[in-house]
Amino acid sequence: MKDTVLQQAEVFVTSLFERQLSPKNHYHNIEHTRNVLETVTRLAMMEKCDEHDTFLLKLAAWFHDTGYVNVETGHEEASVAMAQQFFKESGLPETDLLIVEQLISVTKVGVVPKTLLEKIIKDADCAHVASEDFFEISERLRQELKYKNETNISELDWLKKNKEFIANHKFYSPYAQVKLQPKKEMNAYELDRKIEKISKKKTKKSKTKKMGRGVETMYRVTLRNHMELSGIADSKANILLSVNAIIISVALSNLVPKLDNASNLFLVYPTLILLIFSVLAIVLSVLSTRPNVSNVNVTRDMIKANKTNILFFGNFYKMSLEDFEWGVDYLIENEETLYNSLTKDLYFLGLVLERKYRLLRLTYTVFMVGIVLSALSFILSYHFLVTVK
Missing domain, CATH: 1.10.3210.10 (Hypothetical protein af1432)
Known part of the structure; x- marks a missing residue:
């Protein structure tokens, strides 16, 4: 029945x-x-x-x-x-x-x-509050209210409403209090985590929108200035490299062959000084322009943790195409990580520029000292030869 x-x-x-x-x-x-x-x-x-x-x-x-x-x-x-x-x-x-x-x-x-x-x-x-499908079921209720009330409820607002509901809800039957309550508390914990995550993301997006254009201009101008300074440093190093290479060529072709003559022995030390300082200047010029590539194997976890910058080829050249595409998509979807990568790019470009200009300054100093000492040694050697005669 x-x-x-x-x-x-x-x-x-x-x-x-x-x-x-x-x-x-x-x-x-x-x-x-x-x-x-x-x-x-x-x-x-x-x-x-x-x-x-x-x-x-x-x-x-x-x-x-x-x-x-x-x-x-x-x-x-x-x-x-x-x-x-x-x-x-x-x-x-x-x-x-x-x-x-x-x-x-x-x-x-x-x-x-x-x-x-x-x-x-x-x-x-109300057992859905202790269900493993709590968030899926809750989303169905949100959709129902959305279409019936003809108003949209943001995900964050809806999660906050759910949090308030769970906080005020209680189980009454003895079995539910023992078996369902712990599951409800786990859902409440996951609810708090989702609210915190979305709130942080919303705050970051708000900050990005507020100063997005200014930040983009700053990065664009600063990166362009860094690249121009790097180009200037390389040009100066190439000039010094070419000048000293010419000096060495001239010295080897015109001065050195004449040193076996006894009358030209006074030119030995000045020529030697000139060649030594020219070689040093060439070595320093090469060091200042020599590229440096990282040997680190970049992983997805490193990208998520903001520990690397895949915008520079020296970091991503060991990555597979699939991982690189994933990394670029991740940067596009996460503006904070993208800006962090650009900041890293600026910082390490600055370190490279500092090294280039330090070596370039040393190269100019060596070249200047070498020219001065070579000139003085030629004068002194010639003066000594005239005095002896």
């Missing part, structure tokens, strides 16, 4: 929802009803409810949201009316109807359950 009535209730509610329930009901639909039915069945078994009480709980579960086919606000009262119609057609006793009516009414927000059956259906109706 009871199984037959429950089957009739299932057919009645399923057919009712298929024919009359709005497609905007992404949450309050037949799936939610079946979930509540499953939960009340489990809770009734764990609380050792008898067969008749379990039967009444299942009937209340089937009908508790049927009022949504007619109204939004006060749907519990409309659901009670649906249950009354079904009871009348099924010939069930009045005493059972009164209990089912009370069980449906207690699912209303703010109503505190008193009896064990009321506690069970109250817990079952």
